[in-house]
Amino acid sequence: GQQLNQSPQSMFIQEGEDVSMNCTSSSIFNTWLWYKQEPGEGPVLLIALYKAGELTSNGRLTAQFGITRKDSFLNISASIPSDVGIYFCAGPNDYKLSFGAGTTVTVRA
Amino acid sequence: GAGVSQTPSNKVTEKGKYVELRCDPISGHTALYWYRQSLGQGPEFLIYFQGTGAADDSGLPNDRFFAVRPEGSVSTLKIQRTERGDSAVYLCASSLMGRGGTSGGGNEQFFGPGTRLTVL
Numbered sequence: 001g002q003q004l005n006q007s008p009q010s011m012f013i014q015e016g017e018d019v020s021m022n023c024t025s026s027s028i029f030n031t032w033l034w035y036k037q038e039p040g041e042g043p044v045l046l047i048a049l050y051k052a053g054e055l056t057s058n059g060r061l062t063a064q065f066g067i068t069r070k071d072s073f074l075n076i077s078a079s080i081p082s083d084v085g086i087y088f089c090a091g092p093n094d095y096k097l098s099f100g101a102g103t104t105v106t107v108r109a
Numbered sequence: 110g111a112g113v114s115q116t117p118s119n120k121v122t123e124k125g126k127y128v129e130l131r132c133d134p135i136s137g138h139t140a141l142y143w144y145r146q147s148l149g150q151g152p153e154f155l156i157y158f159q160g161t162g163a164a165d166d167s168g169l170p171n172d173r174f175f176a177v178r179p180e181g182s183v184s185t186l187k188i189q190r191t192e193r194g195d196s197a198v199y200l201c202a203s204s205l206m207g208r209g210g211t212s213g214g215g216n217e218q219f220f221g222p223g224t225r226l227t228v229l
Contacts, residue, residue, distance in 0.1 A: 004151075042113070042200050042220025043152065088151050095140065095207045096165065097218065099151025 003027075004089055006100035012108040013079045021103040023089030024071045032065050032072040033090040033097070043088055043099075047074070081107050111135065113221035115201050121227045122191055130186040130224045132201030140207030141184050142218060143176055144200040152200050152220075158184060159207045191228045198223040 006023045013019050023032070031050055035043035047058050049065035049072060056063055062075045076083055086102040114133045122128050134141050140159055144152035154168040158178045166176070173191075178184040188195055202218040 040118075041222050042202070044220070045217055048217070090151070092216075095142070095157055095204075095216065096154045096168075097142075097144075097152070099153070101150050 004091060004098055004100035006087075006089055006103050008103060009101070010104040010106065012106050013076075013083070014108050015080060017079050018075065018077045019079055019083075019105065020073060020075045021087060022071060022073045023100050025091060026070075027091075028069040029091035030069070031092050032063070033092065034061075034063050034072070034074050035088045035090060035099075036085045037088065037102070038085045046087075076105075079105075079107075083107070113201055113203055113219055115199075115221040115224050117224060118222065119225045119227075121229065123229050124191060124193060126191050126228075128188050128191055128226065130188075130199050130226070132184045132186070132203075132221060134182065134184070134201070134203030135219055136182075138203035138205055138219075139181070140204045140216075141178060142202040142204075143184070143186050144202065144220075146198040146200055146223070148197075155186075155199075157207065164207070188226075191226075193228050196226055196228045198225050 003026050034047045036046050037043045047056050047063040052069050053067050054065040060077045064073045084107050086104050088102045089100045090097045116131045142157050143155040146152040156176050157165040161181045173189045176186045200223045202220045204216050204218045
């Protein structure tokens with residue numbers, strides 16, 4: 001099956017920092033999705049990317065669809081405490097989503 | 110509420126028992142999905158309904174798992190003879206449309222909060 005690898009597995013951020021995480025795949029995707037999950041909740045879609053090379057922003061979040069269609073990056077600028085959570089990349093195969101294992105973001109006290 | 114709801118939020122059961130997990134999708138959404146999320150992992154696809162029919166149940170791990178959606182709205186995931194390895198968060202999602210494309214808002218999957226199942 002399709003395997004998505006996310007890195008880093010976890011990160012500690014200082015408020016105000018810019019952070020970056022990425023996702024690579026063994027297969028080509030025509031769409032890349034980035035979700036955020038908070039404790040006790042389901043994943044919430046942050047950004048959807050539909051075209052290779054596309055760069056899309058949603059507030060302080062920016063994501064890019066890699067040219068090879070096998071990778072994607074998510075950047076968070078000027079992080080704030082509410083950015084904590086688990087960030088997942090996902091690639092759809094028609095209706096079926098394949099998720100990475102997630103990057104856990106924690107705010108450093 | 111306008112979102113996907115799931116009940117119960119938590120379920121603790123004993124090995125060998127039968128459980129039912131319920132999902133209420135967003136009104137008007139024709140497609141419904143079940144995923145399972147183990148600790149430290151992303152959600153894994155279980156089954157997809159388009160209307161009342163299970164269009165793809167390839168993710169169900171074995172025949173102890175079954176899901177229904179008799180009226181094309183509410184869905185129930187049923188697990189027989191539960192095992193400790195079934196412990197996970199079971200997530201339900203719905204979308205306006207399903208099969209036929211991945212771009213555009215009609216296929217965006219909206220997730221419920223999940224049911225945390227613990228098998229002792």
